[in-house]
Amino acid sequence: MTVSSQEVLERYRRYSNDLMEILRLRTRPVGVALIDKDPDEVGITVFRPLRHFRRKLTFCQMTAAARYYGMGMAATLEDMACPGEIIIFGFAEPPDYFLDGSLSYGLYTKTKEAGKALDNSLPRLPVGKYKALLTMPLDNVIYEPQVVMIYGTPGQMVKLVTAYVYISGEKVPLSASGKAGSDTAVVETLLTGKPRLALPGYGDRIVGHVEDYEMLFVTPANLLGDIIDALKEQNKSNFIVYPPMPSIFYRVDFSSIPVIGHLYDKFLKEIDERIRKEKGGGNG
Numbered sequence: 001m002t003v004s005s006q007e008v009l010e011r012y013r014r015y016s017n018d019l020m021e022i023l024r025l026r027t028r029p030v031g032v033a034l035i036d037k038d039p040d041e042v043g044i045t046v047f048r049p050l051r052h053f054r055r056k057l058t059f060c061q062m063t064a065a066a067r068y069y070g071m072g073m074a075a076t077l078e079d080m081a082c083p084g085e086i087i088i089f090g091f092a093e094p095p096d097y098f099l100d101g102s103l104s105y106g107l108y109t110k111t112k113e114a115g116k117a118l119d120n121s122l123p124r125l126p127v128g129k130y131k132a133l134l135t136m137p138l139d140n141v142i143y144e145p146q147v148v149m150i151y152g153t154p155g156q157m158v159k160l161v162t163a164y165v166y167i168s169g170e171k172v173p174l175s176a177s178g179k180a181g182s183d184t185a186v187v188e189t190l191l192t193g194k195p196r197l198a199l200p201g202y203g204d205r206i207v208g209h210v211e212d213y214e215m216l217f218v219t220p221a222n223l224l225g226d227i228i229d230a231l232k233e234q235n236k237s238n239f240i241v242y243p244p245m246p247s248i249f250y251r252v253d254f255s256s257i258p259v260i261g262h263l264y265d266k267f268l269k270e271i272d273e274r275i276r277k278e279k280g281g282g283n284g
Contacts, residue, residue, distance in 0.1 A: 009141050016138035018228045022235065023156045023242055027067040029138040031145030031221065032186055034130040039074040044134065044143060046072035049079040056081035059183045060208025062135040063149060068209065072136040082203065085183045089133060090125035108179045122180055123187040147189050148224050149182065150217045151210065157197055159242045160217045163230035164195050172197055182208065185218045195219040
């Protein structure tokens with residue numbers, strides 16, 4: 001690798017450390033990359049499911065290996081165990097029984113029509129565009145990722161969402177179907193170029209070791225630096241921090257909130273005045 005590429009990889013490793021420290025994450029962020037060549041052709045030396053484990057693996061198993069154990073993996077079509085991810089990552093054409101809803105009917109949907117609607121709503125990358133999928137712990141990436149996956153609690157997700165809103169003014173959409181989860185969130189992020197939240201589905205939780213309390217934030221890798229800068233800036237307020245410190249015995253003083261608190265205070269005073277007048281406590 002060139003010196004510049006090593007600098008890029010080191011930057012992502014620093015990003016991982018920042019995220020772990022600021023958010024107090026339990027597991028590592030995961031970098032994901034799709035490449036148009038076989039990993040062997042470009043000198044990528046990581047674990048390969050069939051070669052090293054003598055079995056195919058799902059995408060959620062690969063991400064679990066990265067975030068829990070720091071294991072990078074590369075999969076081509078022959079390594080992939082999940083029909084859904086093969087289709088949505090564009091490694092094969094969807095069969096008729098995918099397009100007509102048969103892969104959801106009776107388990108995820110009550111009717112075949114509903115199954116068809118669900119399965120055709122799933123995002124899909126162009127067939128044949130990529131030949132391999134890489135999953136890597138962000139603190140030890142060996143190839144520049146296109147997206148970054150961050151698993152955490154709802155409170156940690158709120159912090160990430162708030163950071164993205166801080167730099168963009170845009171809400172972060174939530175991807176949830178129960179059937180699909182991490183793989184569709186990654187593909188949606190690749191297609192839109194914007195972050196999203198996801199509720200990992202049953203596959204993620206059964207074989208991908210996603211805990212009951214965990215959600216997922218997926219962002220384009222090129223936005224991660226700005227998001228981390230926003231996290232750091234917001235931490236200076238001592239208000240948008242993680243973990244927050246709520247208490248029912250705390251009297252909320254909105255005027256103490258930095259920058260915008262006086263407007264909150266102004267609005268509440270206007271409400272109090274309106275209520276006072278409606279109760280006959282004022283003569284105008």
